[in-house]
Amino acid sequence: MASLEQVIAQMSADLPSMPAGHPRLNGRINKFGKGKKAWYRLREFTLRSGRQVITGAYGIWQGQNPNSVPIRIDWEGATDEERAEAARRQADVEREETERRANAARFAANRAGQEWKRAAPIDDAAAVPYLARKQIGGDFARVMANGTLLVPARRYRAGERPELVCVQKIDPDPAMGKRFNHGADMVGAACLLGSITRGETKLIGIAEGYASGQSVRLAQGGSLPVMLAFSAGNLLAVARQLRADFAETTLLFFADDDWxxxxxxxxxxxxxxxxxxxxxxxxxxxxxxxxxxxxxxxxxxxxxxxxxxxxxxxxxxxxxxxxxxxxxNAGLAKARAAASDVGNAKVCWPAFADRGENKWTDFNDLQVEESIEAARDQVLAAIAAATAPPADDLIAMDSPAPPVEECATPALLDWADTPPPPSEEDAAPAGTGLVPLAWALSHCALIQGSTHVWDSVNQLRMPNSAFVKLVGKESAKAWDVSPQRRSISPRVLPATVRGVADAGGGAGDDSLLAMLERYTLLYGTKTVWDHDRRKIVAYDAMALSRGSNLAERWLEHPHRREIDLENLVFDPTQRVDLKTHINMFEGFPLKPKKDIEKAGLALTLLQSLCAAESNADELMHWVLCWLAYPLQHPGAKMQTAMLFFGEKQGTGKSLFFEAIVKPIYGEYGATGGQNQLDSTYTVWRSQKLFVLFEEILSRQDKYSAIGLIKHMITGRTQPISQKFKDDRDEANHMNTVMLSNEFQAVPLEPHDRRFLVVDVRKDLDPELLANIKAQLDDGLVEAFYAFLLEYPLGDFTPHTYPLMTGAKERVISFGRPDWEAFYLAWAGGELDAPYCSCLSEDLYLVYDRYCSRYRLRGLSLTKFAELMGTRLQKDRQWVGLGAMKKKLLTVLHVPPQDNDPASETLSQACERFRTGADIKALL
Structure with missing residues (x-):
């Protein structure tokens, strides 16, 4: 179990110094540090066995992100009964916390109602400091006797009376900021400026703050209803409620540009x-x-x-x-995300003539800092565009971000007319399709030479009219002009029956017409591309198979196709120009079949693999995101790899990755070993999206092959060489998982960013093994594939860094050089030598004792001093020790420590080190 000392050590690594009397195990959020941004919530309970358990989380607020880090609980040595009791106690605490929040929200609403009744309507806006400063009126707000402005936050539902849940209090003093009733439930709470009439209101504005919304209405003329969300994080909840109540109404987000x-x-x-x-x-x-x-x-x-x-x-x-x-840019990002979620919504934001370094973000800033005319021009232009047929973005973002071409992902239009797939409870909104635009861009391809579309997930060929019904009219238009739209050659499509792929479709006969369709000459080589077999074959081999006469006729035929060797590509993104290139990727062969029960078997197995790590739940989510991302975004090259190791055999590592994950990729998946890594020929890497390595590195080869492993993980291209074939380069879309029974299968640097490392210790449940084997050939793989296609990724990207696990820390420590281990022991106070500035020769003597004690092979003084210079500042200084005159000596400078004597000189520090380390004078 985690002791208080362990919790403090974990928190100290990430948080600023805690004040006296902290941490407090009171179950409340405790804030401290500069701006009260650092926070923690800890609670302690005692199990029946007498064990103490501390749970909770901590972090540092950054904007609207609390950066929560859960407290790691060390379950080593805990019994199943203790785990179960801890889980029950934690569930009880969470239930009590939910009830406490509900009560707090109810009390906050009561206080808000009383304050709202005591406040007075605003007759003279100029007499209210905030309104005068913002140059707006006080419609729909009230003012208290001390000049504090009250803005009501209500929960709106069609057919019901608005429910007051909170009031926003804006103090006359700008330094006091804005406050809400403590404990209020603000999710979905809003303030309506104006009125909405069902069936008549065609456009509703959404803004964050009161001043911004009032400026929009002032610029427009006062007839546009504007709903205030109070914060960027609340935009989605407010927009969803509006969409539920007004399905046909266009929503226009007047976003803050938090630039x-x-x-x-x-x-x-x-x-x-x-x-x-x-x-x-x-x-x-x-x-x-x-x-x-x-x-x-x-x-x-x-x-x-x-x-x-x-x-x-x-x-x-x-x-x-x-x-x-x-x-x-929270204001813009949240507005765009909300618009995309609810559909039939558009986004605009203010453009300033000369903003400079001023923190101007919203339409009120535009009114105050420039003019009401400038605000009017932009607001009216946005409204005109919102009520017109879809066009380009309303206003270009005035942001320091680099151009789109320099960023990792292409930009999306601010038009967001396509909602995500509807849930089982909710029907699709009118006028939208069954799947979102993002799904169509990832899995649908235009069939070259026709208007038909190929659905690679469902293995379905459909006419354009069916595709429009699938995604919606506006999404189909956006898909057609999008640079992310995929295309596929009809040559690589399987035979179909009523549009659905027929597994029994043949490759055709040996006629000249069939050969013209099947083979393409690769210019500059004596090889051809076989579209049916999807591989490069020698011309002589093709002629031997088809007959020399037919091969010569094919070679001399004017309609024979020919491309450059470098135009034979493997592009799972399917965006290559098929007029000049051949794409070796044909789409995933497996068709997903949703079955929660079968997918649950795979999830239970993965949970067993991750169970030994202290952050098992977070780890499992990361692994699922890593597995799901390249399936939801075909062609994505993950910049990380996963290593699962454990001395126990039969834990289920190969069962999960070899029998469940790899079959999803079909022929685009492979299993590799040491022979593949050592081979001169690399054709085994060609056309691969997933590679599983089993025990690839021997003790002799683990350091020599690590460079190749790193390149396979992060390299953009890879050379493909094949016996008796021309060498070529191919885009690297291969994602890697490694399995091993060795403790240090891969040597890792201290700051490694490529590997997620998991130590698998839990024995595989025999009943689970039997259930998985029974379902493997009966839809388990297809069910897990369907689960991954729908798994929520959040902010996960191919560049998301792997989690730090206890296993990874141990592997890093195991491979740490002896001199670095010595340095860490010295800096950590584990040696009989003070951590302070010293002579390099003196520190070397301590290092020599350390090596002798632990039977290590030491370094020479020169190498040791240079390596220490990478951790500490090293230079030559005049130093006087004891009664001796000062000499020019090599010194290692340690930064000042809390326990250093006051006003200590460099010579005194070196003398203190020599005394503490019991080093006799050698100078």
Whole structure:
């Protein structure tokens, strides 16, 4: 079980120093640190066995993201009864917490009602400081005697009276900010400016804040109803309620442009890591030094979310602190996501003539800082575009993000007329299709030379009219013009019966016409591409099979097809030009069949594989995202790999990955071994999306082959060589899983970012094994495939870093060089030598004792000093020890520590080290 000391150690690695008297195990959210952004919630309970269990979470607020980190519970040595009791106790706590929140929300609503009754209507807006400052009226709000503005937050439902759940209080003093009734349930709560008439209102505006919404109405003329969501995170809930009540009404989001991403990135580095200036946002590792002399590694990258909105992803590492931060344009991203979710919705945001470095984000800022005329022009243009047929984006985003071409994912239009697949409870809204546009872009391809569409998931050929009904009219138009639209050659399609793929379809006969369809000459080689067999064959082999006479006639025929060798590609994204290229990818061969019970068997097996890790639930979610992403986005190259190891055999590793996951890929999946890695010929890698390696690295080869392994994980292309065939390069879409029974199957660096490592210790349940074997050939694989296609990915991307697990920490420590282990032991206070500045020769003597004690092969003084120079500042300084005169000596500088004597000089620190380490003077 996690002790309080272990919890404090875990929290200290990520949070600033806690004040005296903390942490408190009171089950409440405790905030501390600069701006009260650091937080934690811990609770403790005692099991019947007497064991103490501490649960909870902690994090640092960043915008609307609390960055929650769960407390790791060490279940080592715990019995099943203790686990079950802990789970029951935790469920009881969560149930009590739910009841507490419901009561708090009820009390908050009561207080809000009383405050609203005591407040007065606004007769003179100029007398209310906030309204005067924002240059707006006070319609639909009230004011308290002290000048505090009250904005009501109500829950609206068609046919019901609005329910007041909270009031927003805006203090006359700008420094006091905005507050809500404590404990209020704000999810879906909103404030309606204006009125909505069912069947008559054709357009409803949605904004975040009161001032922004009032400026929009002032600019428009006051007839447009605007619903206030109060925050970007509440836009989706408000929009969903509006869509449920007004299915045919167009929604227009007047979004906040929270554009200062770079500034927030620089501020967080300065405030939390003491680093200034911030490094470039270029996706590269930058090693900086804080003012305390501590190394800080920063990798910042521009990315785009699913809506096409740019954000900054920053990986920051300093010692044991590892933080992955996301700096996003919350106003724009949440508005776009909400518009995409509800459909028949559009997004606009203000464009400033000269914003500079000012934090201007909304339409009220546009009115105040420029003019009401500028706001009117943009608002009316947005309304005109919203009520007109779909066109391009309303306004170009004024954002420091790089152009779309430089980002990881292509931009999406702000038109969001296609909702996601409807749930079983809800019917599809009128005018929309059965599947979203994103699904069609991932799994549907235009058949070259026709208007028909191929559905690779359902193995179905459909006419354009059927496709329009499937995705909806507007989505079909967007799909047709999208640069992400896929295309497929009719040559690679299977025979169909009433549009559905027929497994018995043949490849044709040996006639000249069939050969013209089947073979393509690869220019510059003596080989041809066989479309039926999907492989390169020698011309002589083809002629031997078909007859020399027929082969010569084919070769001389004017309609024979010929392409350059480099135009033979493997492109699972299916966006290559089929007029000039041949795509070796034909789509996934397996057809998913939804069956929750069968998919549950695979999930139970995966849960068993992850059970030994302390963060098993989080780990299982990450693994499922990793497996689901390349299936939901065919062609995605994961920049990470997974390693499952364990000394026990029969735990189910191969059963899960070999028997369940790999068959999803059909011929695009493979199992590899050491022979494949050592082979001169690499054709086994061609046309592969998933490769499972079993015990690939021997003790002799694990270090020599790691470079090749890394390239297979992150390399963009790979050379393909085949005996008696011409070499070529092929795009690398191969995603890798490794299985091993060795503890250190792969040597990992301390800051490895490629591998997710899982130690599999739990024995496979015989009953589960029997059930899986019984269902393997009866739809289990298809059911798990269907489950992965629908699994929610959230913010998961191919570049999402793997979780740190206890197994990975152990593997890293096992392979750590002896000198680095010595340094960590010294810095951690484990040696009889103080951690302070010292002479390199003195530290080497301590290192020599360390090696002798643990029977290690030590390094020379020169190598040792240079390696220590990578951890500490090393230079030559004049140092005087004892009564001796100062000499120019090599010194290793340790940053000041909390327990260092006040005003200690460098010479005194070196003398203190020598005394503490019991080193006799050698100078």
């Amino acid at each position: 200062q991403l770079v500034q927030r990135y620089e501020r967080d580095l300065r405030d939390h890591f003491d680093v200034e200036p911030a490094p470039a946002i270029d996706g590269m590792d930058h090693v900086l030094t804080s003012s305390k002399g501590e190394p800080v590694t920063v990798r910042a990258t521009w990315r785009q979310d699913a809506t096409g909105t740019g954000y900054i992803e920053a990986d920051i590492r300093s010692g044991r602190r590892v933080r992955l931060l996301k700096f996003e």
